Amino acid sequence: MTHKITMVDLHGQYQKIKPEIDQAIQEVLDSTAFIKGPQVSQFEKSLSDFHDGAHAITCGNGTDALQIAMMALDFKSGDEVILPVFTYVATAEVIALLGLKPVFVDVKKDSFNIDIDQVEANITPKTVAIVPVHLYGQCAEMEPLLALAERNKLFVIEDYAQAFGAEYTFKDGSVKKAGTMGDIGCTSFFPSKNLGCYGDGGALVTTDKLLAEKISIIANHGQRVKYYHDLIGVNSRLDTLQAAILNVKIKHIKKYEQNRQAVADYYDKALSGLPFLSIPVRSANSTHVFHQYTLQLKGVDRDHFRQYLESHSIPSMVYYPVPLHFQKAYQISGIEKGAFPISEKLSDCVISLPIHTEMDNDQLSYICEKIRDYKA
Template identity: 50%
Template sequence: MAAVFLPAPLSDLLPIHLLDLAAEHAAYQTELDAAWRDTVQQAAFIQGPAVGKFAAELGAHLGGAHVVPCANGTDALTLALLSLALPPGTEVIVPAFTYVATLEAAALLGLRPVLVDVLPDTFNIDPAAVRAALTPRTGAVVAVHLFGQCADLEVLTNICQAAGVALMEDNAQALGAIFTFASGRTAYAGTVGEVGTTSFFPSKNLGCLGDGGALLTRDAARASLLQQLANHGQSQKYYHQRIGLNSRLDTLQAALLRVKLRHLPAVQAARQAVAARYDAALHGAAGLQIPARDPRSSHVFHQYTLTVKGGDRRDALQAHLQAHGIPSAIYYPLPVQQQPAYAYLGYQMGGFPVAERLCKQVLSLPVHPGLTAEQVEFIAAAVKAF
């Protein structure tokens, strides 16, 4: 490991944060404070007016989609599957490289997650593997838009339509990404399939100051159903048409999200600028692959994830960066089929070689609006010096 060249005095560069929400919020703290005060004064803490306003504003931001807020991203996945009314035991195809919530929602409803491998460049679900996994028991395919760019929505849409199964989008990491179809039509991630989901966990590009989530659809009837399911299965208080959940976005979180939504384009542009600096600085570095871009999808860089090739080099690189005051993260260190909770699915190691390899090779660098050009240069120099 070589010494790291310092492009500026170290005291000017540190600390470096993996995510710096305090700095991001400071840029519009006055607006957040006003939203908090207004909510407290109105005292409508559950289903207050800010919830509906936020849903309408996010829907407009996403090209006219219907938005149904809920309590968190995992609830959103559960409600999305509930809305499909799949019989117990129905198979739901999910990528083998994802956060466990994608499987969890299906398992909780008595559905059977069916894992398929992912693409080695974009890390998104492999459409060919989806096609091969279809059976008469398949009820849905969940396309996870990982790290900030869309899965192949064109091919996945065609596969699902031909098979008569629902396409669901887990859009927790790619809110605002845009996919361009061969016809030239564009669509926001989460608005193409029967139903999309997202999370407002604080670390997300659009994150609240607590927990929150939402469902996305272009179908007004499905939006009405989702609203019912998220509110104890009722459209009228005390009259319950369906079995549902108590899953609501708090008024305070909605009010704060309205502020943050106004700043989301600038936040995403800043993340993309940081990613472009990393690209330029790390291009051609031996033993590394910088994030691939699908030319049909914009990338909003929820994560900037390197692939570190060769043995235990990923873990050694992470330790090297930490020694220089540079945080990093591994998403995800353990393949989902190795999680004890999902041993009942019967999968063995070796069945998903790309996902299994990525769990040993991926490393995410800091990417947030507060990173300076000098900090990015310092991080890239540390990576290349390894």
């Protein structure tokens, strides 16, 4: 094999666009406009174009994006926000930080995404919002979720940190990008994300102009005019250097997406039918941008399987080993083991394989051959 197998290959990806990236960085260094330089508004314009004209506001990271969204929607202490219990901690963290009450619900076994029936069952007079997380790169079932939210006058904040570029098709044939379907979409440009910068970065998108203005004010200390603070805000800005890098990388996003999908197609073909695992199920309504390629193991000890892969120099990861209701910081009295059986089962049986923009067929055929050879 030509290259060591890694979960992500940011170095290989950088080498291919090095001259463009180096020049973009050098321009920022020469201008020294490190905060709110012109590259930031240029990137916001590209982001808006990418999201079919929705307003795009950048911020410091994806976690801040979620927090700013909830601040902009004026949620008050004690308000309830419904979210999947099988997700990255950031979603619950900001809810707790703002004094809101996280209300966990289970996910669907096949899609890993929020279970709409459970959302409905958990709506109370205190519920203000639902946060679907488009896990691993595929949109949650947004059409019924949006209808449910509308019937109950709830806000929808999409966490699309893992699904940048995914598209959802509605029954009437209309197609919308992840992030643009709810009231606000929040994403992350963490380096390993499908569109990643070289540090922390994040953004919010919304089709509501007034909300967009409020978001950009909150993200910058609540000020519209410097030193005049109309709202309580936060200091959460995308660095100019990161914006310059993202301006280069967003031009390649379609290709990056196709590369990931090609890897997923390869895995699908080579691994389908094996008795000890199931391959990811593709949703009928959403494209999959494969931030992760996640298998469910059946009747196999995951640690044993991971050690076997590791012994053949094949890395793997578990997203996520502990559902939120078992995390020490997020335990809610009355919620016991068995409360969310699907998430509990998934946290025991999921395993993500290497997937990134630079994988080649030699690597893929080697990984799949070793997996096929596995004896439980």
